[in-house]
Amino acid sequence: xxxxxxxxxxxxxxxxxxxxxxxxxxxxxxxxxxxxxxxxxxxxxxxxxxxxxxxxxxxxxxxxxxxxxxxxxxxxxxxxxxxxxxxxxxxxxxxxxxxxxxxxxxxxxxxxxxxxxxxxxxxxxxxxxxxxxxxxxxxxxxxxxxxxxxxxxxxxxxxxxxxxxxxxxxxxxxxxxxxxxxxxxxxxxxxxxxxxxxxxxxxxxxxxxxxxxxxxxxxxxxxxxxxxxxxxxxxxxxxxxxxxxxxxxxxxxxxxxxxxxxxxxxxxxxxxxxxxxxxxxxxxxxxxxxxxxxxxxxx
Amino acid sequence: xxxxxxxxxxxxxxxxxxxxxxxxxxxxxxxxxxxxxxxxxxxxxxxxxxxxxxxxxxxxxxxxxxxxxxxxxxxxxxxxxxxxxxxxxxxxxxxxxxxxxxxxxxxxxxxxxxxxxxxxxxxxxxxxxxxxxxxxxxxxxxxxxxxxxxxxxxxxxxxxxxxxxxxxxxxxxxxxxxxxxxxxxxxxxxxxxxxxxxxxxxxxxxxxxxxxxxxxxxxxxxxxxxxxxxxxxxxxxxxxxxxxxxxxxxxxxxxxxxxxxxxxxxxxxxxxxxxxxxxxxxxxxxxxxxxxxxxxxxxxxxxxxxxxxxxxxxxxxxxxxxxxxxxxxxxxxxxxxxxxxxxxxxxxxxxxxxxxxxxxxxxxxxxxxxxxxxxxxxxxxxxxxxxxxxxxxxxxxxxxxxxxxxxxxxxxxxxxxxxxxxxxxxxxxxxxxxxxxxxxxxxxxxxxxxxxxxxxxxxxxxxxxxxxxxxxxxxxxxxxxxx
Numbered sequence: 142x143x144x145x146x147x148x149x150x151x152x153x154x155x156x157x158x159x160x161x162x163x164x165x166x167x168x169x170x171x172x173x174x175x176x177x178x179x180x181x182x183x184x185x186x187x188x189x190x191x192x193x194x195x196x197x198x199x200x201x202x203x204x205x206x207x208x209x210x211x212x213x214x215x216x217x218x219x220x221x222x223x224x225x226x227x228x229x230x231x232x233x234x235x236x237x238x239x240x241x242x243x244x245x246x247x248x249x250x251x252x253x254x255x256x257x258x259x260x261x262x263x264x265x266x267x268x269x270x271x272x273x274x275x276x277x278x279x280x281x282x283x284x285x286x287x288x289x290x291x292x293x294x295x296x297x298x299x300x301x302x303x304x305x306x307x308x309x310x311x312x313x314x315x316x317x318x319x320x321x322x323x324x325x326x327x328x329x330x331x332x333x334x335x336x337x338x339x340x341x342x343x344x345x346x347x348x349x350x351x352x353x354x355x356x357x358x359x360x361x362x363x364x365x366x367x368x369x370x371x372x373x374x375x376x377x378x379x380x381x382x383x384x385x386x387x388x389x390x391x392x393x394x395x396x397x398x399x400x401x402x403x404x405x406x407x408x409x410x411x412x413x414x415x416x417x418x419x420x421x422x423x424x425x426x427x428x429x430x431x432x433x434x435x436x437x438x439x440x
Numbered sequence: 441x442x443x444x445x446x447x448x449x450x451x452x453x454x455x456x457x458x459x460x461x462x463x464x465x466x467x468x469x470x471x472x473x474x475x476x477x478x479x480x481x482x483x484x485x486x487x488x489x490x491x492x493x494x495x496x497x498x499x500x501x502x503x504x505x506x507x508x509x510x511x512x513x514x515x516x517x518x519x520x521x522x523x524x525x526x527x528x529x530x531x532x533x534x535x536x537x538x539x540x541x542x543x544x545x546x547x548x549x550x551x552x553x554x555x556x557x558x559x560x561x562x563x564x565x566x567x568x569x570x571x572x573x574x575x576x577x578x579x580x581x582x583x584x585x586x587x588x589x590x591x592x593x594x595x596x597x598x599x600x601x602x603x604x605x606x607x608x609x610x611x612x613x614x615x616x617x618x619x620x621x622x623x624x625x626x627x628x629x630x631x632x633x634x635x636x637x638x639x640x641x642x643x644x645x646x647x648x649x650x651x652x653x654x655x656x657x658x659x660x661x662x663x664x665x666x667x668x669x670x671x672x673x674x675x676x677x678x679x680x681x682x683x684x685x686x687x688x689x690x691x692x693x694x695x696x697x698x699x700x701x702x703x704x705x706x707x708x709x710x711x712x713x714x715x716x717x718x719x720x721x722x723x724x725x726x727x728x729x730x731x732x733x734x735x736x737x738x739x740x741x742x743x744x745x746x747x748x749x750x751x752x753x754x755x756x757x758x759x760x761x762x763x764x765x766x767x768x769x770x771x772x773x774x775x776x777x778x779x780x781x782x783x784x785x786x787x788x789x790x791x792x793x794x795x796x797x798x799x800x801x802x803x804x805x806x807x808x809x810x811x812x813x814x815x816x817x818x819x820x821x822x823x824x825x826x827x828x829x830x831x832x833x834x835x836x837x838x839x840x841x842x843x844x845x846x847x848x849x850x851x852x853x854x855x856x857x858x859x860x861x862x863x864x865x866x867x868x869x870x871x872x873x874x875x876x877x878x879x880x881x882x883x884x885x886x887x888x889x890x891x892x893x894x895x896x897x898x899x900x901x902x903x904x905x906x907x908x909x910x911x912x913x914x915x916x917x918x919x920x921x922x923x
Contacts, residue, residue, distance in 0.1 A: 192740045204733055227685040228790070237859055267686075300689075
């Protein structure tokens with residue numbers, strides 16, 4: 142930024158004369174605003190202050206942590222305490238000082254019989270990149286145990302491990318994507334899987350498989366297009382031919398096709414686009430309009 | 441060929457034509473051998489109402505037009521500022537382009553001697569953005585995250601500077617450098633500005649919009665903008681209302697196919713988990729209900745804007761508004777509305793170390809910063825040396841050295857974070873993003889004091905290069921303080 146340094150005298154003159162500047166409409170603006178504040182202000186509620194007090198008070202934080210550790214406390218009370226501890230973590234100056242005790246208490250909840258409490262504890266530890274929790278989660282995602290019997294279901298375990306890129310085992314993720322225990326696990330595995338030559342065939346198969354959930358398939362056109370445009374176009378043509386308009390993936394494929402900028406494939410791109418246009422012409426009005434917005438974007 | 445060059449910030453660079461409400465240097469250069477008498481005037485582009493004002497000297501009243509003369513091979517130095525027009529769209533700021541034309545018109549024959557286009561570029565209410573402004577912002581932030589939004593080659597989704605620098609600097613290991621005391625607002629002002637300057641490198645029309653969280657913002661939580669967001673109970677005891685810190689058990693916000701955030705990734709993770717404890721279509725955010733050790737409910741409410749602006753203001757001493765250190769002074773907004781806004785969601789955004797992974801974080805923090813800017817404006821708290829503007833003025837005022845007014849801030853200072861001693865992430869070491877349109881810092885390392893006089897009241901060279909659509913530049917006048 143270009144500077145215009147002022148000496149002390151200039152600064153004083155400037156400050157003295159400030160009062161006369163910009164004084165018309167904006168002064169009225171300020172007065173009205175101040176009046177509105179005067180008329181409408183309220184203090185933070187007593188209850189809000191209670192939470193803020195807990196956040197600042199190490200003793201109160203320790204009291205909550207002790208509830209987590211206390212076998213005699215009810216599940217409800219433990220969950221409440223954990224909710225508070227988690228919520229104040231975003232503004233508490235004192236929570237970091239109680240971290241060791243908090244981490245130990247959370248580890249103690251990893252095997253708790255209550256699902257919500259257990260998941261909250263695991264999740265909190267995973268955010269802190271706690272190695273003990275990460276090891277357990279890694280075991281869980283490769284376990285063949287029934288999903289309903291797992292301490293943490295596969296899809297949630299993947300999401301938790303995903304807090305720390307280094308904690309994810311990509312071979313395990315690929316395996317889950319190939320043979321997912323359920324749709325949620327497939328979606329979560331794809332959310333975290335690196336996209337490269339190694340995973341291309343797997344991703345292409347999933348994209349073309351209309352029995353897979355659309356939440357999973359819709360992630361893939363953009364990715365496959367970036368990895369291998371020609372193969373993406375081949376997949377698109379197969380899906381159009383086999384599934385037609387009945388496939389929810391068609392808009393995502395169209396978006397992928399129009400975003401291609403590679404010259405050497407221009408004939409193939411135009412051919413695929415023509416196929417899409419032909420298909421769309423038979424579609425109901427609303428869908429046709431939506432597709433036309435994708436196929437003929439405004440410049 | 442123009443006879444006169446009109447240079448905002450004294451520069452011919454087109455990236456300099458971005459001003460806000462503060463007066464900034466404006467130079468007229470006559471490279472010819474002629475003398476000209478001319479009118480310096482301005483007009484709005486089609487469909488715009490934005491205008492600027494001129495000041496020959498800083499102490500002058502602003503004028504819509506100036507009558508000037510300039511000799512051969514001479515320069516004239518004056519000032520230009522955006523014209524604040526209360527009640528009009530964005531209070532007169534530009535919607536999404538350089539829409540004000542400043543012209544020098546020859547008094548002898550009405551010919552145009554020179555012209556320059558400028559944008560009154562301020563941060564605007566996210567719920568009131570034009571489609572173009574919204575698209576520009578989304579494209580820029582996606583691009584900074586490595587997402588391909590045009591023909592440019594980028595490192596790939598989830599691998600851009602947004603992640604390596606900005607996500608990585610707001611982590612638990614740096615929590616004390618950034619949170620928990622009076623330095624919270626200054627640090628986040630720098631953080632948001634550094635990101636905004638990065639976005640402006642990609643597209644100078646962009647500013648970070650603010651999410652006015654105490655009002656309904658139905659246009660923000662849509663598939664076309666920050667994502668359609670499902671509602672969960674406000675009460676953490678109700679079914680589905682458990683506080684899910686970080687969002688491992690929370691569904692993703694939903695984005696339209698042509699929204700660049702549809703492809704949002706953090707490293708390899710795709711999508712943004714987020715649910716709201718309020719109806720995003722017609723309700724404001726309002727915190728959550730928790731339960732204390734005594735089993736009694738703690739209704740943690742989001743303090744509304746007018747009440748927030750009254751924090752630290754003692755009615756019996758109207759001139760005594762204090763920024764403060766905790767208590768109920770202004771800096772206590774870190775708890776509510778700031779904390780209450782964060783915990784109004786499940787997802788990335790309710791956890792310190794994860795929150796910036798959701799770009800909504802920056803809209804939220806932009807609003808927190810706007811509240812501070814507005815409070816500063818209302819109570820004239822721009823003086824770097826006034827303990828009412830910032831409490832830790834001298835050694836000993838705080839036991840934590842990084843909170844003192846002159847302390848150089850992590851990570852830009854190249855040091856180690858508090859409490860965990862983390863090195864500056866990515867490229868931030870001594871590298872606060874420079875700008876043609878606002879203050880740069882010695883060695884690119886800002887101090888807390890640099891954030892206090894953001895509009896340049898004390899010294900116009902303090903102007904940081906940003907402002908808000910509802911916080912004008914206006915000198916302090918005692919008659920405006922309520923009694």
